[in-house]
Amino acid sequence: MTSLDNIQSLGFWKTLNHFQKFVMASTSILIVLMICVAVVARYIFQSDFYGSEELISMLAFWLYFMGAAQGSHDRSQISADIVSCYIHDEKRRRAMHIVKDVVTLGVCLLVTFWALKFVAWGFKMHPKSPVFRLPMLIPHIAVGLGFVLMSWYHFVYLVQDIRTHVRLVRADR
Amino acid sequence: MTIAIAMTILVVTLFIGVPIPFAFFSSAAYLIYTGGYDPSFLLPYGFSKMNSIVLLTIPLFIMAGGVMDKGRIGDKLVDVVDTIAGRIRGGLGVVTVVTCAIFGAVSGSSSATVSCIGSIMMPKLKRAGYPVGHAAALLASSGVLGILIPPSMLMILYAWMGNQSVLACFLAAFTPGLILTVLLSAVNLFLLRNNTEIEVRPAESFGATARQFASKSAKASPALMMPVIILGGIYGGFMTPTEAAAVAVIYAIPVAMFIYKGLKTRDLVATLIESATTTGVIMAMMFAVMILSRLYIMENLPEQIMGVLTSVSENKYVIMLMINVFMIIMGMLMDDVSGVLLGTPILVPLVTQLGVDPIHFAAIMGVNLGLGNVTPPTAPLLYLSGRIAGAPVNQMMRTTIYLIIFAWLPTLLITTYIPEVSLGLVHWLMGN
Amino acid sequence: ACNDDAGKAETKSVEFKFATQHPVEHMAHKAAERIKARVEKETQGRVTIKIYPANQLGDASQIYEEVIRGSIDIAHITVPDQYDSRLGIGFIPYIARDYDQIREVFAKGSFIDTEMAKMHDALGVKFFSYFGEGFIGVGAVEPVENMKQPGVEKGIMIRVPGLDVFKFGGEELGFRTTSIPYSDTYSALQTGVVKGWIGGPPNLNYLGFRDVIKHYYQYNVNFESTQYVMNKAKFEALSPEDRKIVETAFVEEAQQSFLMAESEDQMYRKKLEEAGIEVTVFTTQELEEMANYVREHAWQRLEKNLTPELVNGLRGSYK
Ligand code: NA
Ligand code: NA
Numbered sequence: 024m025t026s027l028d029n030i031q032s033l034g035f036w037k038t039l040n041h042f043q044k045f046v047m048a049s050t051s052i053l054i055v056l057m058i059c060v061a062v063v064a065r066y067i068f069q070s071d072f073y074g075s076e077e078l079i080s081m082l083a084f085w086l087y088f089m090g091a092a093q094g095s096h097d098r099s100q101i102s103a104d105i106v107s108c109y110i111h112d113e114k115r116r117r118a119m120h121i122v123k124d125v126v127t128l129g130v131c132l133l134v135t136f137w138a139l140k141f142v143a144w145g146f147k148m149h150p151k152s153p154v155f156r157l158p159m160l161i162p163h164i165a166v167g168l169g170f171v172l173m174s175w176y177h178f179v180y181l182v183q184d185i186r187t188h189v190r191l192v193r194a195d196r
Numbered sequence: 197m198t199i200a201i202a203m204t205i206l207v208v209t210l211f212i213g214v215p216i217p218f219a220f221f222s223s224a225a226y227l228i229y230t231g232g233y234d235p236s237f238l239l240p241y242g243f244s245k246m247n248s249i250v251l252l253t254i255p256l257f258i259m260a261g262g263v264m265d266k267g268r269i270g271d272k273l274v275d276v277v278d279t280i281a282g283r284i285r286g287g288l289g290v291v292t293v294v295t296c297a298i299f300g301a302v303s304g305s306s307s308a309t310v311s312c313i314g315s316i317m318m319p320k321l322k323r324a325g326y327p328v329g330h331a332a333a334l335l336a337s338s339g340v341l342g343i344l345i346p347p348s349m350l351m352i353l354y355a356w357m358g359n360q361s362v363l364a365c366f367l368a369a370f371t372p373g374l375i376l377t378v379l380l381s382a383v384n385l386f387l388l389r390n391n392t393e394i395e396v397r398p399a400e401s402f403g404a405t406a407r408q409f410a411s412k413s414a415k416a417s418p419a420l421m422m423p424v425i426i427l428g429g430i431y432g433g434f435m436t437p438t439e440a441a442a443v444a445v446i447y448a449i450p451v452a453m454f455i456y457k458g459l460k461t462r463d464l465v466a467t468l469i470e471s472a473t474t475t476g477v478i479m480a481m482m483f484a485v486m487i488l489s490r491l492y493i494m495e496n497l498p499e500q501i502m503g504v505l506t507s508v509s510e511n512k513y514v515i516m517l518m519i520n521v522f523m524i525i526m527g528m529l530m531d532d533v534s535g536v537l538l539g540t541p542i543l544v545p546l547v548t549q550l551g552v553d554p555i556h557f558a559a560i561m562g563v564n565l566g567l568g569n570v571t572p573p574t575a576p577l578l579y580l581s582g583r584i585a586g587a588p589v590n591q592m593m594r595t596t597i598y599l600i601i602f603a604w605l606p607t608l609l610i611t612t613y614i615p616e617v618s619l620g621l622v623h624w625l626m627g628n
Numbered sequence: 629a630c631n632d633d634a635g636k637a638e639t640k641s642v643e644f645k646f647a648t649q650h651p652v653e654h655m656a657h658k659a660a661e662r663i664k665a666r667v668e669k670e671t672q673g674r675v676t677i678k679i680y681p682a683n684q685l686g687d688a689s690q691i692y693e694e695v696i697r698g699s700i701d702i703a704h705i706t707v708p709d710q711y712d713s714r715l716g717i718g719f720i721p722y723i724a725r726d727y728d729q730i731r732e733v734f735a736k737g738s739f740i741d742t743e744m745a746k747m748h749d750a751l752g753v754k755f756f757s758y759f760g761e762g763f764i765g766v767g768a769v770e771p772v773e774n775m776k777q778p779g780v781e782k783g784i785m786i787r788v789p790g791l792d793v794f795k796f797g798g799e800e801l802g803f804r805t806t807s808i809p810y811s812d813t814y815s816a817l818q819t820g821v822v823k824g825w826i827g828g829p830p831n832l833n834y835l836g837f838r839d840v841i842k843h844y845y846q847y848n849v850n851f852e853s854t855q856y857v858m859n860k861a862k863f864e865a866l867s868p869e870d871r872k873i874v875e876t877a878f879v880e881e882a883q884q885s886f887l888m889a890e891s892e893d894q895m896y897r898k899k900l901e902e903a904g905i906e907v908t909v910f911t912t913q914e915l916e917e918m919a920n921y922v923r924e925h926a927w928q929r930l931e932k933n934l935t936p937e938l939v940n941g942l943r944g945s946y947k
Pocket of ligand 2: 527528529530531567568569570571572574575576
């Protein structure tokens, strides 16, 4: 468990984050380019980038869900944290924070479970895309992996928040 | 009763700070396990809803906005407006409002508008002696013009969920956006009319002003071309909104990198990753809210609400007023994106039954949830603006209340009760 | 339950979720309501049906997936082909040249009907019947050149749905095609991104596009069909008697639809004309020529996904 305190400095943590960032940047670029190619194809060559939509949609799911995981990594998921504005006692505020972390992780794990069942269904039924007949597992896996990563980050932050809290309480703060 | 508990769970989890997607999921999970539903359809449902090219417009506009923000494209716009409006008492406030409106024509989101224009205008406003609370409040309200003046992320979402034309929704919100621009400027001038602390630049000759305006406009022209490309491209029939958004990204990159030199290659990748994170966070929220709204439909929420509303009154105008009040409350509790995601599937069937054109309702919802961005407790733009300005929220309240009463509510009432305000432009440009 | 029935062996009633993609104004919704009334009456309330119209529970591909899973019981949808590429066969271009032929092709016990039932069955779905909604033509802003000669350049680019069956049909007729989502089609026509569109029978051209199109050509290139399907396990859990009631209600309504579709097509073509749109219909002879040409050229391109066996079987089934 101690290693979770400084996990941010471990190679695994960094590699994972590099992977996410790589996917986010490359899918962004590819999506923009493919849409522009479709526009050019229509006006300059009077033809059609047929099926581009389904390729773009598949990339989009990787963009969305790696982005969502990055949101959890950066602790930048959108929230409407109102209660803590009215708690002025530091200790209580930290405890509140932990309650929030626990609820978040619990719900996230449940959804991750659903998401994995969703991916498993794809493995069983092999749904395919309409034009290129590519496996729909390509975007499905992005959803599954996205939620697994979110669970992972929320888990790590929960453990870290608890340990910080315990340490500060021991130090009587 | 089940619905009431589900709503309570939603509000409680939101308030204790659970990220919005998971707050939505927790409410959905409650409905699933008490309603005897099989959860297996939820994820595929969210997936199929999000498997949409129209939806992709949002990350593209976020990307374009990110590039423009880093590329100092906003500075040039401020310069142009400043040469004209900077010379009257409170004029710099008007500059803030108008630049937000113009920046709104290239940016699809209100927070991008606030952070970009705010970071440029705030130092100027403070130097000129504007009360910091007033300046921050004005900026927060003006930021909403980013979602009323097209392109608009909120309108794209509405069109996507309500199965309406994106272009029509864009046009519907435009005139309410202009009305709000005028009213915000007017309230600003009125509040500052007797403030002697504010510096006003001495008047110059007409010729000098014209020369300055011409030279600043020339510098700003690559930036000013963006709305021409985006809106001209969509309305001129060259591109769908999604395509226009992609072209906007491609156009913004060289402008930001080579013309205004605000963006380095290294920043570009960082900007893309930052935009992708914003996208992901929004998409996670959408994913959750789609699932929740499907459960609301299966639990007959729209019918239940309609039942309650019609039991109060059968009059269309009274019901519309109640729907507006409902949305204002929703706007107090959540941000605009969550509001449109949660509100559209519930409210569009209601208003259609009342005979309200869904395109007209797009404008009503835009103004209403736009207002929600500056109404506490959940007032993301108010807080963002306060942070940029370094103004405590309590100092922002006086101006905010004036703006709500004399600018926001009149705009909302005009938009709600005079359908021509939003539909006029749509009919004129799109026929039908 | 402290009522008089408490002593009796109580027959449990079951409620089915019936999801459709049709808005409540559509004739298919009236059909759904008739089925609901009939089933509830004939089973004396043992089976009740709750209709979720207008894609309320998701789009067609989502609904079909849920029918497989059983979280939706019955559906009236355009069946997607993601679980079996052959499920799209009903949209093959010139599946029929006119209504006389359509009624034979989609009749109970026909080649397609039998094959379709097998494909659904393998996925755990009970197939009731095809439901006819109209012959698809081309709505256009500008007149079409060489309109009667299949395979000859038509001079305009048209929007097609992003599916081979529509794209290849349009191409073989002689159109340049581009796939644009349905929701963007109106503004694409209005602004001139495309000059015409394929994908709708006369009613859709009238209801959604009469203000933008100037010409309508009744090419009959594809036939707009949907299907009544049900989760197989849920169907088989019914008593034999109720199974028969349910199946008959759906099948009879579906077979009736082909007659309704024909008169709807006529009615809306008339309305299109009244709205000042030039409507072109073709003679049986002309349609036969187009059908032969397109079947010869487009069908083999479609064999990869639809499989040669199925396409050849269909070819052999025409009298
Ligand atoms: Na905007
Ligand atoms: Na608010």
